[in-house]
Each structure stands twice: as structure tokens, then as C-alpha cells.
Amino acid sequence: QGAQEDAENSLRELAALAETAGASVLDGLLQRRPHPDPATYLGRGKAEELGMIVANLGADTVIADTELAPSQRRALEDVVKVKVIDRTAVILDIFSQHAKTREGKAQVELAQLEYLLPRLRGWGESMSRQAGGQTAGGAGMGSRGPGETKIELDRRRIHSRMAKLRKQIQSFAPAREAKRANRKRNVIPSVVIAGYTNAGKSSLLNRLTRAGVLVENALFATLDSTVRKTRAEDGRRYTLADTVGFVRNLPHQLVEAFRSTLEEAADADVIVHVVDASHPDPASQIATVRDVLGEVDARDIPEIVAFNKADLADADARLLLRGLHPDAVFVSARTGEGVEELLERIQSLLPDLGTEVDVLVP
Ligand code: GDP
Numbered sequence: 001q002g003a004q005e006d007a008e009n010s011l012r013e014l015a016a017l018a019e020t021a022g023a024s025v026l027d028g029l030l031q032r033r034p035h036p037d038p039a040t041y042l043g044r045g046k047a048e049e050l051g052m053i054v055a056n057l058g059a060d061t062v063i064a065d066t067e068l069a070p071s072q073r074r075a076l077e078d079v080v081k082v083k084v085i086d087r088t089a090v091i092l093d094i095f096s097q098h099a100k101t102r103e104g105k106a107q108v109e110l111a112q113l114e115y116l117l118p119r120l121r122g123w124g125e126s127m128s129r130q131a132g133g134q135t136a137g138g139a140g141m142g143s144r145g146p147g148e149t150k151i152e153l154d155r156r157r158i159h160s161r162m163a164k165l166r167k168q169i170q171s172f173a174p175a176r177e178a179k180r181a182n183r184k185r186n187v188i189p190s191v192v193i194a195g196y197t198n199a200g201k202s203s204l205l206n207r208l209t210r211a212g213v214l215v216e217n218a219l220f221a222t223l224d225s226t227v228r229k230t231r232a233e234d235g236r237r238y239t240l241a242d243t244v245g246f247v248r249n250l251p252h253q254l255v256e257a258f259r260s261t262l263e264e265a266a267d268a269d270v271i272v273h274v275v276d277a278s279h280p281d282p283a284s285q286i287a288t289v290r291d292v293l294g295e296v297d298a299r300d301i302p303e304i305v306a307f308n309k310a311d312l313a314d315a316d317a318r319l320l321l322r323g324l325h326p327d328a329v330f331v332s333a334r335t336g337e338g339v340e341e342l343l344e345r346i347q348s349l350l351p352d353l354g355t356e357v358d359v360l361v362p
Helices: 002-020 044-057 070-080 087-098 102-131 146-186 201-209 252-267 282-295 315-324 339-349
Strands: 061-064 083-086 190-195 226-231 237-242 270-276 303-308
Touching: 002 087, 044 070, 061 070, 061 087, 070 083, 083 087, 087 102, 087 252, 102 146, 102 252, 190 201, 190 252, 190 282, 201 226, 201 237, 201 270, 201 303, 201 339, 252 282, 270 282, 270 339, 282 303, 282 315, 303 339
Parallel strands: 061 083, 190 237, 190 270, 270 303
Antiparallel strands: 226 237
């Protein structure tokens, strides 16, 4: 039962991701089986059923909610007769559309090449299969000959490009350090907004700072973090920064790219962890966000859980969420509910700076 629900949630997110990437999603298909079929992932029968759905709807792409082995992807394509891609390809697509900084772009390109490398052989094979059909005499035939030489060349070129990108990324690190050091010298406390994609982070940032940040009803509207300067009621300044949204099952090749953008969270004085109160499974989202924050050494930073979209949560839902996190603040970036309370909470957690204490010695 839980597995079914989990698969449905994951599929829902995949659909949202695909739409963010610019696709329109026509249908979804869930296959329950103890293990993926090694040949076609879905199993022959289900793959054929999918092929019929594809033909009926006139779809041009199938997206699998998993990482497919190159051979599975090819076998599925043979059955459904349209392009088959996987979840990672979709996320990479979105990353590449939205990466803005030089470092972000380099990280994304590196992730793309890492993803491409093990798949070269598969593409090479199907390419030479098409090109040299008359000479193909056996299963492994297509992978030999000129096709393989070209792949070897491509592979070498990709490796050297990757090495270059890694160097570039390393060279960015000091700049980041300098920025951090600078901020520390200015002693401006920093507040970072983290949370799942589509939880309403940039809407909330807008509410909190009245900054004109782009808000899109799309995942990854804010791939690059946005920093705003703001001021607490008592006059203390602090920065408020939005971070890249989390996604379920982030492919491991993307973890580095994702993490590099989250690194600044490790230097934050306060983390506002935004959770979509209308999401079907907030508990697992909260757990994932906390796991990753732990990985970037942000575990010990004071955290405020903010259940956003409170306007969509009825009394029962609130009770449930309250049970999950008694200390959470309910907010709505849309209606403004709870925003004052959140600001007060942030203010109460800002470190006390520059307070001079006179010690009287009797
Ligand atoms: P982000 O990806 O976390 O930055 O999320 P966005 O700020 O882009 O918001 C995602 C979607 O949720 C947008 O369509 C927003 O209009 C919507 N949204 C954000 N906050 C609220 C809220 O408090 N209530 C409702 N009903 N929708 C919201």
C-alpha cells in the first residue's frame, strides 16, 4: 500500500518535472511487479500496452520514472516506437535550462557528461545498427567497426572536457570562500530558505522581503540562489537567501551540482525550512531536506519549519502537521497568514552581534 502511494507521488512529481521542462503530459502508467524486467524494464506485455497508449494519444516521448539501463531503454524504444528517456534526463534538462551562474552551468554540464558517458555505447550501437543493417550478423556486431572508433573518440573528448570543467569548478571555490569571508567580516547574519521544489520558497522570499523575484508555477524557477538584504524590526540587518529546490530521488550524478548550490546553507545562521502543507507526504520531504542539509554540514544550524500554503490546509491537515512539528509556523505566501510570526521567529534566532557588556568588578 505504502509502495503504491509512494510510486504515485513520485509519478506526480515526474509529471510536474516534465511540464517544467516544457513537455505536456498526456497520461501515466504504473506497473506493479516484484522486480523490473531486465529486458524491457516494464515487461513485454506492459510495454506493448504502453505502446498502444502512446499510439492512441499520439505521444512522441515516454518518460520512465527511474534510471533505465541503456539496453532497457533501447528495448523499450523498440516496442513503443517513440523516444524513451528517464527521470535523470528530465532533471538534467531543467537544470541546463535554468543554470545561470558560471559555476552552476559548469556543474550542470559536468553532470550531463557524466550521465552521457555510460550511455554512449548504447547510442552508438543503435546508430550503427541503423546505419549498417545489411552487415549486422549477430547481437554484438553493431558495436564493432567504425562506430566503436567514433565512440572511443567521443569518449576521450568527453573525458578531457570533464577534466576541464572540474578544474574550472575548483577555481570557483576561492571566490565563494572570499564571498563568505567578506560576509562574515560584515557580520551580517544570514537566513537561508530551503525546501522542496514548488513548496513556495520564492513566493515566501517575496513576502518576507517584498523583493520582485520571479515566481513561476514551475519547479526550479529558482535554480540559482537569490540573496536579499533585509532588516529586522529592531533594525538589525540580515540577508535572506533562496536555495535550489529539492526533488525526490535526485539522481546521484546531480548531487554535486545540487549540493554546490546548497553550500551557502552551511554558513547560514538560521534556516527557514519551507514545507508545502498541501503535499500528500510532507514527512518524507522534511526528512530528505534534513538529510541533505546534514550532508552539507548545516545540521546544527537553528531551523524554523514553515508549513507554507496554509490557505490550502484544512483543520484536520493542520492538526496532523502540528503533530509532526509542534514548533512549526503556519504561513501562506499567498494570503500573508503567519508571515509576521515567521519574521518574529527569524528575528529571535538571529545571533546577537556587537553587544558590548560591561562587567563590573565589585
Ligand atoms: P519554489 O519552487 O519553492 O520557489 O515555489 P514557488 O514560490 O515558485 O511556488 C510554487 C507554486 O506554489 C506557485 O504556483 C505559487 O503561486 C504557489 N504558492 C506559493 N505559496 C503559496 C501559498 O501560500 N498558497 C498557495 N495556495 N499557493 C502558493
